[in-house]
Amino acid sequence: MEAGTPDLIKLEDLEAASGRLSGRKHVLSILVENRPGVLARVAGLFSRRGFNIDTLAVGPTDDDSISRITLTLDGAVHPIDQVTKQLHKLVNVIKIRDMEPGETIAREMALFKVSAPVESRAEIMQFAEIFRARIVDVSRRSMTIELTGTLDKIEAFERMIRPHGLIEMVRTGEIAIARSRPDA
Amino acid sequence: MAALKAEGVEHIFGIPGGANLPTYDALYDADLTHIQARHEQGAGHMAEGYAKASGRVGVAMATSGPGATNLVTAITDASMDSVPTVFITGQVRTDLIGTDGFQEADISGITLPIVKHSMMVADPRHLPDYIHAAFHIASTGRPGPVLVDVPQDLSRADIEYESASGPPDLPGYKPSTDGNIKQIRIAAKAIANAARPVIYSGGGVINANASEELRALARSDNFPLTSTLMGLGAFPAPDDQWLGMLGMHGTRAANYAMDEADLIIAVGARFDDRITGKLAEFAPRAKFIHIDVDPAEISKNVPVHIPIVGDAKKVLPKLTEEYIALGADSSRTAEWWDRIRAWQREYPLNYERNESGEIKPQAMVEAMYRATGGDAIITSDVGQHQMWAAQYYHFDRPRRWINSGGLGTMGFGLPAAIGAKVACPDETVVCLAGDGSLIMNCQELATAVRHEIPVKVFLMNNGYFGMVRQWQELFWEGRYSSVEMGPSPDWVKLAEAFGATGMRVEDTGEVEGAMRDALAAEGPVLLDVRVSPEENCYPMIPAGQAARDMVG
Numbered sequence: 001m002e003a004g005t006p007d008l009i010k011l012e013d014l015e016a017a018s019g020r021l022s023g024r025k026h027v028l029s030i031l032v033e034n035r036p037g038v039l040a041r042v043a044g045l046f047s048r049r050g051f052n053i054d055t056l057a058v059g060p061t062d063d064d065s066i067s068r069i070t071l072t073l074d075g076a077v078h079p080i081d082q083v084t085k086q087l088h089k090l091v092n093v094i095k096i097r098d099m100e101p102g103e104t105i106a107r108e109m110a111l112f113k114v115s116a117p118v119e120s121r122a123e124i125m126q127f128a129e130i131f132r133a134r135i136v137d138v139s140r141r142s143m144t145i146e147l148t149g150t151l152d153k154i155e156a157f158e159r160m161i162r163p164h165g166l167i168e169m170v171r172t173g174e175i176a177i178a179r180s181r182p183d184a
Numbered sequence: 185m186a187a188l189k190a191e192g193v194e195h196i197f198g199i200p201g202g203a204n205l206p207t208y209d210a211l212y213d214a215d216l217t218h219i220q221a222r223h224e225q226g227a228g229h230m231a232e233g234y235a236k237a238s239g240r241v242g243v244a245m246a247t248s249g250p251g252a253t254n255l256v257t258a259i260t261d262a263s264m265d266s267v268p269t270v271f272i273t274g275q276v277r278t279d280l281i282g283t284d285g286f287q288e289a290d291i292s293g294i295t296l297p298i299v300k301h302s303m304m305v306a307d308p309r310h311l312p313d314y315i316h317a318a319f320h321i322a323s324t325g326r327p328g329p330v331l332v333d334v335p336q337d338l339s340r341a342d343i344e345y346e347s348a349s350g351p352p353d354l355p356g357y358k359p360s361t362d363g364n365i366k367q368i369r370i371a372a373k374a375i376a377n378a379a380r381p382v383i384y385s386g387g388g389v390i391n392a393n394a395s396e397e398l399r400a401l402a403r404s405d406n407f408p409l410t411s412t413l414m415g416l417g418a419f420p421a422p423d424d425q426w427l428g429m430l431g432m433h434g435t436r437a438a439n440y441a442m443d444e445a446d447l448i449i450a451v452g453a454r455f456d457d458r459i460t461g462k463l464a465e466f467a468p469r470a471k472f473i474h475i476d477v478d479p480a481e482i483s484k485n486v487p488v489h490i491p492i493v494g495d496a497k498k499v500l501p502k503l504t505e506e507y508i509a510l511g512a513d514s515s516r517t518a519e520w521w522d523r524i525r526a527w528q529r530e531y532p533l534n535y536e537r538n539e540s541g542e543i544k545p546q547a548m549v550e551a552m553y554r555a556t557g558g559d560a561i562i563t564s565d566v567g568q569h570q571m572w573a574a575q576y577y578h579f580d581r582p583r584r585w586i587n588s589g590g591l592g593t594m595g596f597g598l599p600a601a602i603g604a605k606v607a608c609p610d611e612t613v614v615c616l617a618g619d620g621s622l623i624m625n626c627q628e629l630a631t632a633v634r635h636e637i638p639v640k641v642f643l644m645n646n647g648y649f650g651m652v653r654q655w656q657e658l659f660w661e662g663r664y665s666s667v668e669m670g671p672s673p674d675w676v677k678l679a680e681a682f683g684a685t686g687m688r689v690e691d692t693g694e695v696e697g698a699m700r701d702a703l704a705a706e707g708p709v710l711l712d713v714r715v716s717p718e719e720n721c722y723p724m725i726p727a728g729q730a731a732r733d734m735v736g
Contacts (some may be wrong), residue, residue, distance in 0.1 A: 009373040009445055014471045016487030033356060036304075041296060085480035091301040091321060094356040169533045 022075035025054070027099040027106055027176045028084065030069040031061065033092040041090050042069055049086055051078050055108070055173030066094065070175045099176050106176040109148045111136075112158070115165030116143040124164060131157045140169055185214040186311035186345035191319045193243055195606050197221055198231040201247025202287060203274030206339040219606060219635055222627040224251050226599040228258020232267045233603025236586045237561055237611075239393060241323050242267070242603060247274040247524070248336075249287030253294065257593060259329045260298040264590025265414060266391055268327035272317045275304070275335040292333050300328030301357075308341035317352040325359025326478040327391055361477060363494030363502060371449075371490045372506035378447035380469075380520045383407050384430065384459075387414030387589065388452015388476060389496050395419070395582040397500035398451060404504050405514055409523055410438035412453050414572075414589040417579035427524065428533065430726050431459040432729035433571040436531035439731035441524055442467045450474045452496050455485040456590070465730035475499050528732045531723070533575050541691040545569065545644055545715040548695055549576040552616065552642055560612040561604050563587060565597040565621030567651040568721045569644040573616050595624030601639040602632055612703060615641045619669055620649040629682040632708040639712045640702050643675060646717045654720045679710035688712040 032038045039058060046053050054072045061068050063120055073083065084096050099106070116124050121143070128135055128145050131153065137144035151174060158169065188196070200208040203632050211218055220516055221227035226248040231242030231360060246255050251564045252273040262269045276285040292304050301321045311334070359460065375381060389398050389411075395418040399674040409419050410427040419426055428435030430442055448470045453459070460466040463485065465700055474481075474488040482491040492499055534544040549572045552562075562577055563586040564570040570587055576666045579585045588596040601615035622643055632639050653667040679686030685705050689698040695713060702709040722736025 009370055009375060009377055011377055011471050014374065016472075016483065016489050020487075037292065037296075039294070044296045079483075082480065082484060085482075089300075089478070089480055091354060091357045123208040 013028055013059060015058055020079060021077070024075050024101070025072055026075045026080050027070065027072050027104065027174060028087075029097040029099055029176055030071070030087065030093060031066050031095040034060070034065050034067045034092075034093065034123050035092060038067070038090075038092045039069065041092060042087065045086055045090065049083075051083050055171075057173040057174070070173070072174055097178070099178065103179050105179055106150060106174050107148055108151055108154055108172055108174045109146065110154045110158075110169060110171040111159055112145045112147065113168040114143050114145065114161050115141060115167055117141060120164055124161065127160050128158070129134050131160075133157065185210045185216065187315040187348075188243070189214070189216065190204070190347055191316065192240070194500075195219060195234065196243045196245055197227040197234070197603065198272075199227060199251060200246030201223055201251045203248035203275060203276055203336045204245060204251075204272075204334070204339065205240050205274075205337065207245065207272070207274065207334070215650065217606075218636075219602070219631065220511050221599070222630050223625065224254035225257050226594070226602075226625050226628040226631065228269075228271065229261070229267050229593070229596050229599035230603035230606070231271075232258060232262050232265075232596075233563060233586055233600030234607040235262075235267050235269055235603075236265075236600070237583055237604035237613075238607035239583065240268075240607070241306060241319055242269045244269065245272045245439035247287065248276050248291070249289045250334075252291035253286075253289050256294060256298070257591075259295055259331065261588050261591040261593045261596065262329035263298045263300065265588065266327045267329065268323040269329045271329060271331045273331065273333050274339070275288075275333045277337040278335045279337075281335065292331065295331050298329070299331050300326075302333065304333040305335065305338050308338040309343055311338070311341075311343065312345055312348070313352060316348045317354060317696045320352050321354070321357060325357075325361070326388075326476075332362050344491075359477060360479075360493050361495035361498055363475070363492045363499035365491045365502065367490060368499060368502050369506050371492060372503055372510060374447060374471065374473065374490060375449065375507055376510045376512035379516050380439050380444060380446040380448065381407055381517065382427075382445040382447075383409040383451065384412075384442065384453055385415045385418050385451045386412040386453025388454075389415055389418040390452075390582045392452060392477070392496040392693060393582070393657065394452070394496035394500055397497055397504070401500050404508050405512065406517065406521070407449075408441055408521070410434070410441065412456070412459060412589070413574055413587070415453065416580045416585045419531045419582035420473045421578040427528075429574050431456075432461070432727070433575065433721055433723065435533060435575075436723055436734055437524055437527040439725065439734060440527050443731040444523070445470045446685065448472050450476075450488075451500065452476060454481045457485075460485065461725045461733075462728055462730045465732075478529075522652065528661075535719075535722075541693065543571050543690070543692045543695055543713060545646065545719050546576050547692055548642070548644055548713050548715055549573050549616070551696040551699060552614065555696050555703060556612055556614060560584070560614050561586065561601075561608060562614050562616055563597045563601040563604060564616045565618045566592045567618045567621060567649070568646075568654065568719075569616055569618045569650070571651075571721045572644075595616070595619035596621070598622060598625050598639070598641060599628045599631075601641070602628060602637050605637050605639050613639050614703075615639060617643045619643060619645040619647065619675075620730045623673070626678065629679065629684050629708060629710070633683040634719045636707065638707050638709075640708070642699060642702070643710060643712050644715055645666070645675065646715050646719070647711050648717060650719075651721065653718070657718070657720070661724070675710060675712040679708075684708040684710055684711050686712070688714070691716045
């Protein structure tokens with residue numbers, strides 16, 4: 001449907017462009033002004049509009065006056081264009097990027113504290129090695145393992161380690177950056 | 185103060201208190217008129233009435249804690265109805281913030297979900313910048329309320345005011361207003377191919393001062409037009425092309441036309457549930473063009489086929505021009521008009537007139553229309569009287585009908601009338617009040633008397649929370665639960681106690697005369713009109729049902 005065509009637009013050809021559910025996970029990378037209360041505005045917007053945040057990570061950027069909020073949410077439940085349009089209405093929100101899955105590097109870090117009596121230590125260390133995780137603390141009964149990777153990798157490691165007795169797990173939530181173009 | 189004056193502020197509504205003492209001290213010899221309200225909610229609604237009547241930014245001030253929390257309803261109301269307003273609250277001293285200090289309330293936090301934006305002043309030297317940014321944000325794009333919270337110690341600081349050079353620097357705030365010309369062309373072509381088009385206009389047209397532009401589009405090819413409650417007056421009523429209001433208490437012609445339309449051109453309207461009824465059955469045959477300055481409104485409730493993000497004042501003339509250039513055949517809507525005319529003949533707005541002296545509420549609104557010559561600014565509270573006013577007072581110009589639509593705030597009418605009268609002192613301003621609503625902010629009669637603001641309150645007194653009673657009658661088996669108002673107050677005495685004129689009328693033959701007397705009298709007047717207690721407001725779409733299910 002080209003605006004320049006001389007024909008009239010047939011009404012039956014028109015399709016609603018937005019308001020649809022994408023059905024997949026979305027990673028939104030949001031640049032916000034680094035001011036007090038901005039995170040509260042973003043979080044408040046999500047709860048007020050009934051949008052569910054799956055993960056959330058906040059940190060500085062290369063510019064002191066700007067912070068980045070990376071959040072993931074389920075596009076099967078929420079129309080993402082409505083979420084981003086509502087976010088854009090916040091005056092402190094500068095830019096929103098809905099990261100393209102194929103062109104994005106996304107990582108999360110997790111710390112696992114695992115029950116580790118002497119007899120099972122070898123096996124746990126072996127798992128850690130397979131997943132390229134690092135053991136960052138050891139005590140008589142437990143080990144703490146640091147793992148960085150994609151969401152799938154972290155969840156896979158969790159499944160492996162859980163039968164050994166997972167005492168505590170801490171995850172950062174995903175952060176993401178766009179891949180450079182090959183020629184850039 | 186200098187920053188406020190630079191923004192063209194002439195009037196401020198508010199109440200002083202501990203935390204805004206320094207601000208009020210500066211007000212003492214500032215060249216600004218301060219209207220001292222009697223409750224901060226009243227001050228807030230006055231600022232709204234002022235803004236809605238004039239299109240200028242309304243300003244309300246309150247102290248910290250309870251003063252600020254009393255503003256919350258007015259701020260929410262301004263948010264729901266997109267009213268350009270700036271609320272300036274006092275806050276406790278910076279060293280007390282977070283300590284639960286005396287009269288401390290986290291008003292920035294409390295109001296986060298209901299403001300367009302808010303700012304807490306951290307450096308007194310930037311206070312003028314905050315004020316300018318607040319006015320800019322409140323009045324541009326989709327208008328709305330902005331809160332500026334000023335800690336007491338910072339408002340004491342004596343700063344040099346340098347006038348602002350250009351618009352404030354807001355990297356995250358760039359409303360788009362022009363409308364994409366390609367989209368506008370596609371819309372024009374779709375309209376040219378529509379056999380059953382309807383223009384559905386809302387409060388956004390009033391906010392954008394785009395009534396002339398809307399009329400030009402409608403006139404470009406005899407398009408039928410309906411407006412929301414908030415959009416009344418943008419198109420003149422009555423008129424050959426006017427279908428009446430749509431929605432829950434709209435006309436059958438308007439609602440049936442939406443139901444059968446093949447193309448709906450929504451302008452500055454947001455598909456509220458009071459318009460759509462049951463969403464799944466709303467306008468099932470229609471494609472939608474949606475013109476709105478707020479992109480988030482587009483496809484929020486109803487998926488839209490041709491979205492146009494922009495200011496109605498800029499978009500509508502382009503759309504009209506593109507449409508006219510296509511030279512479409514006007515006769516294609518002839519059958520459509522036949523159908524609409526048939527509905528209009530079959531289902532006109534009507535009510536049972538009676539021979540006794542009983543005052544029918546609809547007759548009261550008609551009397552008000554005659555007594556004011558149809559030429560007054562009418563404010564209202566929320567309920568049956570509001571709907572009857574929308575149905576029977578034929579608004580033919582924008583900014584003449586001021587009411588609380590989105591939030592539905594009872595008690596809005598009187599303070600809004602005061603604000604409107606302050607903004608437009610040469611206009612007749614009437615508050616059509618309900619007895620359930622009026623008492624919620626009746627303290628503002630004192631404000632009207634004290635500041636000699638001659639608003640006229642025509643009280644539609646049926647002794648009930650009438651709309652709630654109607655729902656209990658129709659949908660809750662007539663089990664009237666806490667809807668009777670009882671004998672208190674005596675409204676005439678109450679008006680007199682405040683120093684206003686109190687009048688009462690109980691016979692239908694005397695209503696119009698009494699209204700004329702009230703309009704001619706000096707100063708604020710409260711006219712207590714005793715209407716039929718159990719009249720129902722019809723027609724109506726029961727909540728959650730579709731246009732075809734209209735009753736009454």
